[in-house]
Amino acid sequence: MKLKPFQKRITKIENITKATCTLLANEIGYEELALVDGRLAQVVKIKGPEITLQVFAGAEGISNYAEVVFLGQAPSLVVGEKLAGRFLDAYGRPVDGGPNIEGSETETGSTSVNPVRRRRPNIPIFTGIAGIDLNNTLVAGQKIPFFADPDQPYNEVMATVALRANADKIILGGMGLTHDDYLFFKEEFRRAGALNKIIAFINTSENPPVERLLIPDSALTAAEYFAVNHKENVLVLLTDMTLYADALAIVANRMDQIPSKDSMPGSLYSDLARIYEKAVQFKDGGSITIIAVTTLSQGDITHAIPDNTGYITEGQLFLRKDPETGKVIIDPFRSLSRLKQLVIGKKTRQDHPQVMNAAIRLYADAAEARTKMENGFDLTDYDLRTLQFARAYNQQLLSIDVNLPMEAILDTVWQLFGQFFHKEEVSVKDELVNLYWKD
């Protein structure tokens, strides 16, 4: 941040907490930026002459006689074509040793797209992972998180999805990313030869937590630049949104807000929606798709963060380890893609919707059979067949290491149906059974 003439300077701070400081000043705009002892801060509350600033890097070591300079503007990012291939920090400064970004300065956190200017998303994104393509088909313009426990390979799956998704730009917003995972992403993108279409905004766990609050806005401002100005299909990866929400809670707490469920701020829903709703399919082509990660604590989706997220996003993807095959699978019960209805059977083969539902119904029967087995009851012939089916279904389709084109996925399901079941047990429309049934 360069200093300009006539900027307001104050040299007395009244009040300092871990993340905020309060001082007296006039003619300050709400959400205006300031530098407190050289650290970036933003106005979060004005009450008469009292201005409360949120210091992104934390207030450690700041003196009550430190210099505060008001910058007279809201947070912004320099955007331009030169962003492609760059790794930046939360403030949009290069961390890859390259030159500063050239382009136009754009305010971040822009207003929302007028809903009547959106187009209904209808372009499927194929990932080759059958657990996604078959049961939870992704669509350009969608927003969807992985709900995963910290020990699950969510960043790996996300990187795979990103690289196979055929996007024009991939924007990575890393919040509280471990340095190891940061290097993993960098290496994956390099190996795939995709570095030229990556833009990364990185806040690692080494950086101050409140800085994370800047990451989604920066990432999405860059995304809007490419989607609007260049009509590109942009994929935004946000990991980990739970750590983002934790940072929100820290700031709310410092500002004496009454916490709602799970110590989260009452505005959590709106705060998250503001980010996720940036996902859009524009009428004239450009799109922003958001794939995020929300880490859970022992699979608990009733916690305020995953719960609010679930109500905002268009579905969620669950990873689960299948104890029988030892593979990580996309859980067909708890995962959901709300937008799949717009493409399945329309942009994919006509049998897709019914095949998908029938397989999940049979998989549910298998789960019941397993419960029976665990409770020591005798299994029927049908129960045994559903269990065999579930095993094959896990291995050949749901496992995250599957990489199949759409048609092959559907054919595989029909083949499994034929292998384990009779036609009437599958309960699919007769006209489709007649076309695709494999004995």
Next chain:
Amino acid sequence: MTTTGIIKGIIANLVLIEPNGPVRQNEICYLSTGAENEKLIAEVIKISGNTVFAQVFDSTRGIQCGTEVVFSGSMLEVYLGPGLLSKNYDGLQNDLDKLEGLFLQRGKQAYPLNDTQLWQFEPLAQPGAILSAGDWLGKVPEHGLQHIIMVPFNWHQRLTLQWVAPPGHYTIQETIAILTDHNGKEHPLNMVRKWPVKLPMRAYRQKLRPQKLLETGIRIMDTLHPMLEGGTGFIPGPFGCGKTVLQQSIAKQADADVVVVAACGERANELVDIFAEFPELVDPRTGNKLIERTVIIGNTSNMPVSAREASVYTAMTICEYYRNMGLRVLLLADSTSRWAQALREMSNRLEDLPGPDAYPVDLPAVIANFYARAGMVELNNGKTGSITFIGTVSPAGGNFKEPVTEATKKATRCFYALSQRRADSKRYPAIDPIESYSKYTEYPEFAASMAHIAGNRWLQQVQQLKNYLLKGKEAADQINILGDDGVSIDFHLHFWRAELIDFVLLQQDAFDTVDQLTPLNRQQFMTGLCLYICNQSFMFDNFVETRSFFKKIINALRQMNYTQFKSDAFNSYANEVNQLINLHLALQNN
């Protein structure tokens, strides 16, 4: 003289103002940001000493202390007149199609009506008539409906109609009637009315009890837990249980004259769904496009939070306006939890003492008052009009023991509980048949009305269905505890009868062009068929045989659901069902 004020503080979208004159609670004021044509709208929500607290319906970025505020003297109002149908508004009734640019710009407004379009007016009242608020002056056709031009709803005195315009084409701004009050003062009227959204619009003779079924074509609703014209209901459910799909099905299929969809703090892509589909879809009852009977109020989750609260009131006011024309209006609000959360955010910034889960203490009262604006009314001229209101609730963590769900349950008569278990096994719509209820089934008026439409035995049949479902659930619990072999074959029979009703009547494919809408006569036919099967005294040797028999029969019945009613294909599946039954009966009797 208008009151003005100076901004003294800003906390997110709450501003503190020092006024120089009188200010009313809920009065609207305007903040000038300095930018050209940019005026931010705010609503007074608290007055304390010489400080006025106002919620800004927009982003407050860049606003400074010392900014001037102008008070309008009126509360938040909407414009009512011909041309509302098929419009897409935001929560403050800005016409979204008229706003320029890809992105919504701060402080920009768009007039909701069209002042230059001509409407074909026809008078309904004769000069000399004594009229009062809500009385009918004339009508104009609007998308196949008769849009009634009424006496302003806030005129408390009786007035004499001095002149009414002859039939012809007029704009909404032209004078179409002149009324005189008892002082002889003349009041010219055009076709535009205004109404403050926070106040219920009355101007009717009395409120009645709902009695007539509101057909939705959704079997589990119409048959099992009916919603009535002028009724209230709500749909709570964890995310991913199909709340939105269910609401959209109701919006598409319900037998109403006008449908107002309030997207309150929900996903923009869901609105886009409606924008894309409704202009294409045809209302099977009128032959008109669905969009022609629909008004959309869209305050999506990324739009300013405070406008979210306004959006539900805006929607309700538009409903009340059409209800006063003697129409059957349906209001769908998705989701009322977001609205409650907006209230919570505001109450938090005001530093009010919090109630449960940090919601404001008066939340139950606010919700109850709002639902009470729905209902069936008798108008001044003896005709009836109704507002049916179905809201969704998004309980935190899917747990129904939370303030919004509990408060809404007390305020409504129908409860459509979405169950995670049903959704997980893809049994859609995931309405729990046993936990859900419609209080209206206890109304004698409803029983009489149903007997007239569907015959005397209908409600008995529905009760039989419910009994079978309950028995089936008990049997399923027993089988789970004791195992397939641990219970007698009767338990399996109970279980499979309930499964049959579940698979054939309760589950319905909202995305299949045939199955998505089942008219009442078809529902009666299928109910009769299912009961006929359930009432047979089948005998089986073992539970495996029971299952395979019922699976076959369910499969054939589901095929019937996918084919046109009474078509050849339908009849041939019906024959298949009969053959399966007869074959089994013949075998067991030998």
